[in-house]
Amino acid sequence: MTDSVNRGLSKPAAPTRRRLGFPVGQAPADAPRRRRRFSVLTRRDKLLLGLMVGVPTAIHVFFIWIPTIASGILSFTSWNGIGLDRIKFIGLKNYTDLFSGVYPPFWPAIQHNLIWLAVFLFIATPIGIFLAVLLDKEIRGTRVYQSAIYLPVVLSLAIVGFIWQLIYSPDQGLINSLLGTAGTAKAVDWFGNRNVNLWAILVAASWRHIGYIMVLYLAGLKSVDPGLREAASIDGASERQTFFRVVFPVLAPINIVVLVITVIESLRAFDLVFITNRGLNGLELLSVLVTNNIIGEASRVGFGSALAMILLIVSVGPIIYYLTRSLRADAE
Amino acid sequence: MTAAAESTAQMAAGNPRRRRSRGRYVLHAFLIVTSIVWLFPVLWAAYTALRPYADTGGAARGYVSIGGSYGFQNFIDAWTRIDMPKFFLNTMIVVLPAVVLTLFLASMVAFAISRYSWRFNLLLLMLFTAGNLLPQQVVITPLYRMYLALPLPRLVSDNGLFYDQYVGIIVIHIAFQLGFCTFVLSNYMKTLPKELNEAAVVDGAGVFRTFWDVILPLCRPPLAALATLQFTWIYNDFFWALILMFTGDKRPITSALNGLKGQFFTDNNLLAAGSILVALPTLIVFFVLQKQFIRGLTLGSTKG
Numbered sequence: 001m002t003d004s005v006n007r008g009l010s011k012p013a014a015p016t017r018r019r020l021g022f023p024v025g026q027a028p029a030d031a032p033r034r035r036r037r038f039s040v041l042t043r044r045d046k047l048l049l050g051l052m053v054g055v056p057t058a059i060h061v062f063f064i065w066i067p068t069i070a071s072g073i074l075s076f077t078s079w080n081g082i083g084l085d086r087i088k089f090i091g092l093k094n095y096t097d098l099f100s101g102v103y104p105p106f107w108p109a110i111q112h113n114l115i116w117l118a119v120f121l122f123i124a125t126p127i128g129i130f131l132a133v134l135l136d137k138e139i140r141g142t143r144v145y146q147s148a149i150y151l152p153v154v155l156s157l158a159i160v161g162f163i164w165q166l167i168y169s170p171d172q173g174l175i176n177s178l179l180g181t182a183g184t185a186k187a188v189d190w191f192g193n194r195n196v197n198l199w200a201i202l203v204a205a206s207w208r209h210i211g212y213i214m215v216l217y218l219a220g221l222k223s224v225d226p227g228l229r230e231a232a233s234i235d236g237a238s239e240r241q242t243f244f245r246v247v248f249p250v251l252a253p254i255n256i257v258v259l260v261i262t263v264i265e266s267l268r269a270f271d272l273v274f275i276t277n278r279g280l281n282g283l284e285l286l287s288v289l290v291t292n293n294i295i296g297e298a299s300r301v302g303f304g305s306a307l308a309m310i311l312l313i314v315s316v317g318p319i320i321y322y323l324t325r326s327l328r329a330d331a332e
Numbered sequence: 333m334t335a336a337a338e339s340t341a342q343m344a345a346g347n348p349r350r351r352r353s354r355g356r357y358v359l360h361a362f363l364i365v366t367s368i369v370w371l372f373p374v375l376w377a378a379y380t381a382l383r384p385y386a387d388t389g390g391a392a393r394g395y396v397s398i399g400g401s402y403g404f405q406n407f408i409d410a411w412t413r414i415d416m417p418k419f420f421l422n423t424m425i426v427v428l429p430a431v432v433l434t435l436f437l438a439s440m441v442a443f444a445i446s447r448y449s450w451r452f453n454l455l456l457l458m459l460f461t462a463g464n465l466l467p468q469q470v471v472i473t474p475l476y477r478m479y480l481a482l483p484l485p486r487l488v489s490d491n492g493l494f495y496d497q498y499v500g501i502i503v504i505h506i507a508f509q510l511g512f513c514t515f516v517l518s519n520y521m522k523t524l525p526k527e528l529n530e531a532a533v534v535d536g537a538g539v540f541r542t543f544w545d546v547i548l549p550l551c552r553p554p555l556a557a558l559a560t561l562q563f564t565w566i567y568n569d570f571f572w573a574l575i576l577m578f579t580g581d582k583r584p585i586t587s588a589l590n591g592l593k594g595q596f597f598t599d600n601n602l603l604a605a606g607s608i609l610v611a612l613p614t615l616i617v618f619f620v621l622q623k624q625f626i627r628g629l630t631l632g633s634t635k636g
Binding site for chain 1: 377465470511618
């Protein structure tokens with residue numbers, strides 16, 4: 001598994017370069033030539049540049065990438081976290097345990113993560129894009145509308161959880177008050193009832209996600225050359241046609257960003273669920289299971305790492321996709 | 333879709349201007365309704381916070397009602413009940429150094445990789461960008477063990493470890509946020525003319541002076557945008573402190589709100605007031621620095 005992590009890290013280099021249009025071997029040859037122009041750099045300058053890059057890179061690698069690789073290695077072990085000599089390699093056992101259902105919350109978590117992703121991808125993100133398209137028109141007060149829709153983006157997800165509690169609570173919540181069921185036996189505990197709580201929480205999460213996507217997409221729309229739209233309208237294209245046939249394809253770079261953010265955000269989902277009920281009883285998510293295996297009574301490092309690796313493997317795809325696309329655009 | 337579709341259909345139907353303005357009304361109506369729906373949860377929290385529990389809970393008027401008394405008592409209670417000043421201070425002890433150091437370190441890397449050519453430029457940029465996209469839970473298990481094992485001088489850590497220390501939380505924020513800031517700043521620095529470096533060299537400026545006196549002052553716009561964004565993100569953090577800070581009294585304000593939840597009974601009016609108070613700094617960012625915040629978000633996705 002570590003192997004696959006490493007491969008994941010080094011893989012993008014080759015394809016990007018190839019797509020950049022010059023063969024792999026040529027790039028390094030190019031670098032020294034350009035560096036020669038700055039041969040005025042003194043030794044001290046070179047040392048300084050090395051430090052300027054080296055120190056932050058060391059911090060980043062040490063605290064982010066070393067643990068990631070360690071997660072990979074530890075996922076093949078059984079360890080209670082105390083004493084390095086207690087680490088026992090057990091091969092794929094953690095993984096087979098997970099997939100064979102020895103750990104009951106695993107499959108529900110996978111399912112909930114997928115539902116989360118589907119709701120973001122097919123409902124929340126399109127709504128965000130749709131609102132951005134509407135707000136991009138020259139209308140009065142567009143600023144005010146924009147502000148209202150993006151307000152939730154600045155709020156901490158922990159606060160979002162508390163704010164929606166006021167709407168969903170069985171005794172004091174708005175919905176049950178409106179239904180006249182507040183405080184009665186008929187009250188629906190929107191965050192507690194395992195038949196509805198995932199959907200209730202997705203409403204709250206989408207509330208924030210839509211605003212985020214709207215802001216990103218609106219910035220993209222503003223960057224579209226107005227001439228394109230004029231040309232389309234002269235050719236008799238309707239607004240809908242103009243968007244789908246002209247604007248949307250031109251915005252390919254933003255579409256990628258939006259897609260990747262949507263996927264990553266749905267894998268990262270944690271705070272809201274943890275605040276609500278610690279990710280139990282209908283709200284299991286991979287991220288919460290990882291956490292519960294560290295701070296729970298029994299610290300199962302190997303097992304938690306295997307869960308983390310699954311989370312990593314799922315996120316590596318979109319990350320590489322994003323890197324190759326965005327850095328290629330960058331170099332052009 | 334209705335508003336857009338309608339306005340197009342009418343535009344095609346002749347007499348464009350008048351038809352168009354009718355389409356506009358539909359559009360405005362739709363956007364007004366959407367905005368109200370979006371603001372509603374926050375407004376509802378504010379409304380609830382202004383009312384005492386005695387008026388709304390139990391057998392009294394209920395939450396969906398007007399009348400009774402309004403006031404700031406819930407805010408005062410929330411403020412003192414969980415000792416909010418202490419938790420706000422905890423948050424600031426982490427947020428301020430983390431933002432400043434992240435921007436400082438990220439701008440150095442961005443400067444080196446965007447203004448000079450080296451062999452590892454692209455690789456470095458990938459490393460940082462990918463690191464920023466990782467879900468936090470991927471690193472947390474080994475990180476937690478590292479934090480429990482790594483020594484730190486007693487000068488900055490009263491238990492000699494990274495774990496349960498402000499320094500530890502600051503460091504992980506820096507390590508994690510470096511990715512995004514480096515990406516954004518290097519994109520921006522690439523747009524600055526190459527000749528600036530050459531002119532600086534001709535003037536006899538070394539690398540650090542070129543960075544500090546020539547390039548950095550030109551990067552004020554992205555730095556301001558990133559500072560706003562990072563402030564909000566780090567302020568809003570809940571996860572790192574939850575795992576890496578053991579002492580409840582040292583946790584940031586976002587995790588303090590749980591203290592307002594009772595074990596058997598929760599006063600939602602009090603909780604609403606607490607939520608509003610905790611959200612206040614970010615709401616101020618929202619109202620005052622909106623432009624910076626949006627620019628920060630979009631700088632990462634669009635170029636320059």
